[in-house]
Amino acid sequence: MKDFQYARATSVTEAVRLARRPGAAFVAGGTELLNLMKDSVQAPDLVVDVNPVPLAEITQHADMVRIGALARMTDVARHPLVRDGFPLVSQALMASASGQVRNMASIGGNLMQRTRCWYFRDAAMPCNTRSPGSGCPAVNGENRWHAVFGGSDSCIKVHPSDLAVALTALDARVLIDGRPPVPIRDFYVLPGATPQVETVLRHGEMITGVEIPRAAGTSRYVKVRDRASFEFALVSVAVLLHTRHGVVQDVRLAFGGVAPKPWRSVDAEDVLRGRRLTDRLLDEAAEVAVRGASARRHNGFKIELLKRTVRAALDGAR
Amino acid sequence: MIIGKPLDRVDGPAKVTGAAKYAADQHIPGLTHAVLVTSAIARGKIIRIDTGQAARSPGVLSVITHHNGPRFAYQPPKHPWIYGQTHVPLQNDVIYHSGQIVAVVIADTLERARYAATLIQIDYAVETPEISVEANLDKAFIPERGPFNLRYEYRRGDAHGALATAPVRVSGRYRTSMQHHNPMEPTATTAVWDGDHLTLYETTQALAFTRQKTAEMLGVDQKQVRVVSPYLGGGFGAKGYVWPHTFITAAIARSLGRPVKLVLTRAQSYTMHGHRAETVQELSVGATRDGTITAFVHSAVSQTSMLNEVSWEEMDATTQLYACPNAELTRRVVRLNLGTPTPMRAPLSVGGYALESIMDELSHATGVNPLELRLRNYSTHNPENPSQPWGTGKFLRDCYELGAKLFDWPHRLPRPRSTRRDGGWIGVGMATAFHPTYVSAATVSIRMDADGKALVRSATQDIGTGTYTIVTQTVADALGVPAKSVRFELGDTNFAPSAPSIGSRTAASVGTAAHHAGSALKDKVIAIAVADHRSPLYGIPAAQVTAADGQLFHRLDPRRRETYADVLRRHGPVDSEAVWPAAPGISRSYGAVFAEVTVDDATGEVRVTRLVGAFDIGRVLNAKTARSQAIGGMIWGLGTALTEHTIVDEHLGRILTANLSGYLVPVEADVPDVDIAFVDKADPAASDIGAKGVGELASNGATAAIANAVCHATGRRVRDLPITPDKLL
Amino acid sequence: MVDEGISRRRVLAGTAAAGVAAGMTVNASATASASTGVELTVNGEKHVLDVEPRVTLLDALREQIGLTGTKKGCDRGECGACTVLVDGRRIKSCLTLAVMREGAEITTIEGVRHPLQEAFIRHDAFQCGFCTPGQIMSAIGLLAEGEPGSDAQVREQMSGNLCRCGAYPNIVRAIREVSG
Secondary structure: OOEEEEEEEEEEEEHHHHHOOOOOEEEEOOOOHHHHHHHOOOOOOOOEOOOOOOOOOEEEEEOEEEEEEOOHOOOOOOHHHHHOOOOOHHHHHHOOHHHHHHHHHHHHHHHOOOOOOOEEEEEEEOOOOOOOOOOOOOOOOOOOOOOOOOEEEEOOOOOOHHHHHHHHHHHOOEEOOOOOOEEEEHHHHOOOOOOOOOEEEOOOEOOOOOOOOOOOOEEEEEOOOOOOOOOOOOEEHHHHEEEOOOOOEEEEEEOOOOOOOOOOHHHHOOOOHOEEEOOOHHHHHHHHHHOOOOOOOOHHHHHHHHHHHHHHHHHOOO | OOOOOOOOOOOHHHHHOOOOEEEEEEEOOOOOOEEEEEOOOOOEEEEEEEEHHHOOOOOOOEEOOOOOOOOOOOOOOOOOOEEEEOOOOOOOEOOOOOOOOEEEEEEHHHHHHHHHHHOOEEEEOOOOOOOOOOOHHHHOEEOOOOOOOOOOOOEEOOOHHHHOOOOOOEEEEEEOOOOOOOOOOOOOOEEEOOOOOOEEOOOOHHHOOOOOOHHHOOOOOHHHHEEEEOOOOOOOOOOOOOOHHHHHHHHHHHOOOEEEEEOOOOOOOHHOOEEEHHHOOOOOOOOOOOEEEEEEEEEEEEEOOOOOOOOOOOOOHHHEEEEEOEEEEEEEEEOOOOOOOOOOOOOHHHHHHHHHHHHHHHHHHHHHHHHHHHOOOOOOOOOOOEEEEEHHHHHHHHHHHHHHHOOOOOOOOOOOOOOOEOEEEEEEEEEEEEEEEOOOEEEEEEEEEOOOOOEEEEOOOOOOHHHHHHHHHHHHHHHHEEEEEEHEEEOOOOEEOOOOOOOHHHHHHHHHHHHHHHHHHHHHHHHHOOOOOOOOOOOOHHHEEEEEEOEEEEOOOOOOOOEHHHHHHHHHOOEEEEEEOOOOOEEEEEEEEEEEEEEEEEOOEEEEEEEEEEOOEOOOHHHHHHHHHHHHHHHHHHHHHOOOOOEOOOOOOOOOOOOOOEEEEEEEEHHOEEEEEEEOOOOOOOOOEOHHHHHHHHHHHHHHHHHHHHHHHHHHOOOOOOOOOOHOO | OOOHHOOOEEEEEOOOOOOOOOOOOOOOOOOOOOEEEEEEEEEEEEEEOOOOOOOOOHHHHHHHHHOOOOOOOOOOOOOOEEEEEEOOOEEEEHHHHHHHOOOOOOHHHOOOOOOOHHHHHHHHOOOOEEEOOHHHHHHHHHHHHHOOHHHHHHHHHOOOOOOOOHHHHHHHHHHHHOOO
């Protein structure tokens, strides 16, 4: 790890002023940045510690709950406003990482997690996200973990956050200092030819929180993984389902582990909306959910797995 | 008797308070830190290596490459023997595998060394590496047996002929993964020179190997090298042999004139000290319609490195476990641009998985209950030498009975894919566990002081297996004193030379030497007492005196007694030493493992819900630590079955899972409560104290039992480990 | 690239340093320290350390203060061997900088006397003992987070602490005994 300057900020204004310098990076929980620095994936010259900034509150507003960017995963998952109002968020958070990491990692940092792609994390290998133009070995390499939606020939990484998937299903908004709220669906950017650009956040900009609009319905977060806990998703599905007399009034479906960003399936939602929730409809929605997916050599199973998981999640939520 | 009792670990207090000092925990004044730079490519040559920026980086004391690397007094042989590998890095520009040591940076702090290591620039001439076993099967060959006398070929009878005429034939092609040991403690070496004497604080399962081979490489006498390792944070084979980082660190410390500490990063541990080789196995069994086996034909191919030809995955269970007149076993290797493989906990589990899977397949083909099938083919004599009865060393039948009862194994197994609970398919499976038991020469010395306390010493290791505790118990029993009167010190080559902790041999080897040393000391003290007119035991024939609870007494008149301390206060300290064995023997240990799994109907996720093991490990020396060993072994098998898989990029030859988030060892949530039973009958053929190894045995059945349970749950036979959800969709 | 047979490739193992003055803290606000000294409170004792900002809490504890009970198993937050309590909460000390923990109450295995330690011995909840300090600190943190209601909850909540010897079932028993 390169030596760097360290600064503590006590306000957003101060944090942003410091972070505008070239080579600056924010640190909150440290659970992601420190690993990337140790692995020479990131090498900031200035680390701006934002922990003293008072942004850890969780507050209720007329039609939404606002979570401060520095609230810790554990605290958010256990907060009554979240646990009772947005169990999907609690479930997704508690399915993430480990108890210790959840005590450290902030909500803002969670959204800014970078891909677990093993080519990205090994600085001795090519990677277009880490070193633009160096190539993507995943496309013709070991891509069991990689994207079946939204990838390009430059990059087929998947986004690792469980929380972001839940927030995508809930139509949450990301609060960025000095900007109007950004719908989370627009916050993440697909790789295309520039995989190094992963979000709309510009250098020096700071996430101050997220807003989750109230939504009716039952919810379920289903995460499929290679071991029982402390593991990223092969595939995950967040579903929010509002039915009346067996008829779908509203539904949201978002997927993790399948795309460079949390993947929202509006088509599958449209198939479900206004219809009676029969077994046959679940099958149909699951089929539509994977429409457009494309497999590489080792990740074809994700398409079938996603289909089954969508169906199981809907079934569990009804 | 203290032996056998579930005594708490005597090293427990040190381990739960953080007081136990492991190899990287030593405080050494003037310590410097070494960080390794490893090759980015898997095959080719270094054509330029620029260390200028690194050398100028703050705090850097030295940068070592092949240009200025240490030169050694010895070259490890073609078969590496107890050197882990033949290749000595830093001697030339050739790259044989990714992650090979190409430079070392030494600095005053860890952070500075680590950063300077990133500043070294290397140009490579890259060649296309060979990475895939499957793609190189046509190049597979049978290696030389080497000094370990590893067996690559075996045949008896006419296996192919018997198979061709067998009424029932089942064949399978099984694949097992490349795996890494991943002890929680990273490998570490701290080298401290005092004049021409070296002290190494080393993570080692074999103090004696480290001392001997480090001295050989450095061209010094063994007496000049002291190796210290009082606590070892697990090894599982990765710390069994002597690998280059150890003698390289020692050589650098010598030339630098400063103590040097090297702790491998987790990523480096994937290329520095071996791995379990990937295998592709073809196994066929022939049987009569009632399940009586007539033939096994087993052929396996595993990976080896460019410079070494070795396969540690012995498959002797196929030819030694079940009664069967015709058997053929062939093991071949292919050379790849990967590091040299090394034994990993329970090498026999790799072939054992295939054998116990095909037994399950035979059970399905014949309709004979898997347990009954194994009983039907039970061997009372060594199938490789039918005139040799297994005798009293084999209590496998008891294991089947104990385990089946504990598990409630069904006499009538439900059809595969017929039992459901909570959205999942339920299945049960079983397998036999089989492992050879080894012993090595061990020396144990004891000094008893005037206070009647015994200080026991041996240059052996406690790698988590309970050596500290079982030797304490054994000596206490032999002396007839309470366990608290015995203190056992190990992990230092200044003590009497002893057995390596590999191949589940420590308990039988060191335990027996401890028993003899204790008995010898007791006899000496008795002899002193009966010859001393001041003793109440004066004049009694020595054979009629014995000891219990710290007291020596007349068997026929127990009122005539005095304590050890009474005798030694008059006489002074007494020493004894015992070496065992005179001639290493071999026996076998057995077990039966039963598993229940749930497989998620939708996602294919497998969860083990019950795990039962019953083992014949000879005499149980400590019911608590033996149980833990057995549980740990079975969890090891669980990881092999369900989660563990080292993945290598086949174009670049780099290990992609070189961490603990990509390489998945089981976590707490993967593991159910585990039930264990022991037969607990002494095996005099294995050791004088009747004990046999347990750590690896318990791993051997679990993998297949779980895989068989998955097949029973889902109706699908996955012959490719690990069984991840994608394989069950 | 590789398919062409032999080719030349240059590998720079790390990103080159930019030419900025490193190794110091910036006096960014009233609360930020201007000195390179980092003051840590560990097990109730204050330590002033002369460490660079890049030094992790784990390395500061082990290499500077000499508290080697806290173990480094992976240095990536993937094993839990380095678990300590910071202000009573369990965290992984390899994933935080020492300088970020100024003013906090840090507790390591050397600073605790807890019934869990006896329970770990009684239930043989360790073998090699290397993960044990982290397991115990994690379990203490877990109990402080609220009583686990079942074995399954303990298993899930303790999954951030790997044990390669396979002491998992015994760890659950030890924790359940103490949690009641």
